[in-house]
Amino acid sequence: MTGRRVVVTGIEVLAPGGIGAKNFWNLLSEGRTATRGITFFDPTPFRSRVAAEIDFDPYEHGLGPQEVRRLDRAAQFAVVAARGAVADSGVELDRLDPYRVGVTVGSAVGATMGLDEEYRVVSDGGRLDLVDHAYAAPHLYNHMVPSSFAAEVAWAVGAEGPSTVVSTGCTSGIDSVGYAVELIREGSADVMIAGSSDAPISPITMACFDAIKATTPRNDDAEHASRPFDGTRNGFVLGEGAAVFVLEELESAKKRGAHIYAEIAGYATRSNAYHMTGLRPDGAEMAEAIRVALDEARLNVEAIDYINAHGSGTKQNDRHETAAFKRSLGEHAYRTPVSSIKSMVGHSLGAIGSIEIAASALAMEHNVVPPTANLHTPDPECDLDYVPIVAREQLTDAVLTVGSGFGGFQSAMVLTRPERSLV
Template sequence: MSGRRVVITGMEVLAPGGVGVKNFWELLSGGRTATRRITFFDPSPFRSQVAAEIDFDPEMHGLRPQEVRRMDRAAQFAVVAARGAVADSGIELDSYDPFRVGVTIGSAVGATTGLDQEYRIVSDGGRLELVDHEYAVPHLYEYLVPSSFTAEVARTVGARGPSTVVSTGCTSGLDSVGHAVELIREGSVDVMIAGATDAPISPITMACFDAIKATTPRHDEPERASRPFDGTRNGFVLGEGAAVFVLEELESAAARGAHVYAEIAGYATRSNAYHMTGLRPDGAEMAEAIRVALDEARMPGDQIDYINAHGSGTKQNDRHETAAFKRSLGDHAYRTPVSSIKSMVGHSLGAIGAIEIAASALAMENNTVPPTANLHTPDPECDLDYVPLEARDQLTDAVLTVGSGFGGFQSAMVLARPDRRVA
């Protein structure tokens, strides 16, 4: 592997509470929540009836009617985010060899929204046992294959290099960006457009999570339903969204005078080989991913200034990663602020890891740690500093962000200011 250092020079975020990096950061730094009763369909038949939805008008964000017709909602998110990230970076992709510009997009559930909608149409609301395909959208095949997301983004930016979909459950966003970093480091590409997207708020997804009681049944106060690390939490709140980044080699970025949000200094992923949805309480696999990511970053654990937690709001996850932080960082875990932005924007499955990378970079950019909203009653088994309710001003030069996914996937990434890390 070469010594190339990889930095983020452009980003765009589509998240509940507002489209765009500015709106996203204002929501987080203000400690506001974007969770509400589901409006996309009648949620009354479901155990969990709350979600973090995006008020998104695709045509207002530059998509033509034909593009809207062709693309699932998650693909629309990815394309809008990719365009925004490229514009934010100021990079002139036409000046690069297109075969050295690649795309990676993460997604856990693909075109769930489109497939759910089209099934209802071709089955006449589930009344037909033999469906009538003539009523389906002409591009139904593109809903079936998640690779269409990457193809749409590659077509949008003119990238002809490696194009990959990463689908590792709720770590897809972290793993997608991690894969892109590795491609630049090894010298296969010069620029990567990388991130993740998911739009899972649909009847079939709600039914799936209802079945395993993973999502919260708290309906009386939707804005307070997501409660990571709180002793009264009872499940996560489903969300949707996307975040896409322009990644490039540090020297190239400096030569063109690009603004650098952060260096992606270290990344690792591990699996627990244990259970599809269960987690070992000791957090050993996440701790190992953190250790390897820190080693790759050449950074001791006591240099981490902030931990952006997975923090889904389930008891087993919150306790599992609390144990992982103690196991990997030792006493420094007790001195390090930890927070979960899922308390404000919900859990967008495969997209959330990329959205949390954006939050981590913006925490460094603004020297502000976003809070864990709705944390009023701390769980005694979660005894770290979870930054309850209000953001905290703090010099932040290095951030650890982690993800935990069904299937036992555990991923960790270290972001740092380029001048903080020893090359």
């Protein structure tokens, strides 16, 4: 079954400043930012007090009172996005063998907001050393086990095939989709509902990133705080969100007349086995993931029209990534437009990889490369074409999207137009 080709036929995105794939794309193509001062809690005690929050009402997006009570915010995002992706695809799941429909959900930190909120309740605001379980929400156990995300999505869409949570830090969103692609290729499923979700904007998360100074302290200018590849960058802006896709085997999708956004032509992941948060400056492990993804896609480096970068806005990551592009693409790296959408929607940890896959597919759909917002002062060590400030119209047939995560995870995915001839 290795000859099966896998395509994206449905997309739904919940992102800061743009709920729904259309609104999300409008934000990106217009170069608008959705970063602001934190409103979810009092951020006064923290070093970094800015984030990219979503204005999300679960009831407006079809969740009922029992679902709202049961589900953590990130799980709510995942369910809403899954339903939206299925609706966008037009696939009639109730006509399919449910054992041939699977789910993969990526998440870096699971039900962080729910756990943070519940701890405050059972500990009486942190005053009790021995917490009082009598005050806990009845579904608190679901917050403790990230597998509940996949279960909830499977229940929401009626999928009874393989159901998995992938948690590989900030590459979870790429890896969950990559795993789903492999399940279809090997014949274990015909349709996969795949993506990722994270809602990490909570006191505990902000404290963790404050401790290692990974997030920006640019609190007086939240709109321009996320500055990937800019010489004045000083850390990333935490975000939240979800993106979910319907993935199908190409011939089946064509047979039912589905709209096809892109083919997932290549995927690979590697680890640097080096440091929990550190990166080797030569970018070797990311370059290797890119090389293998291109080989799987049967593409030469010159075929890549656009790179959707990880682009977190930390000096270490941006320079590591730049080195990886040069190492893997050679001279073509200098001719290839690159951009980071984290400049507009922040870094939603495990969710961002899927959100960036959505951006890559939509860039192909519209033949527009989204910009890197807030890039005014180029870093001499980041000397590629980072598409500053304004989107660029460009015919785009093949996109490389990459991710880098704490723990040394490095992942790469290649999206192409399915009509491209394999060579």
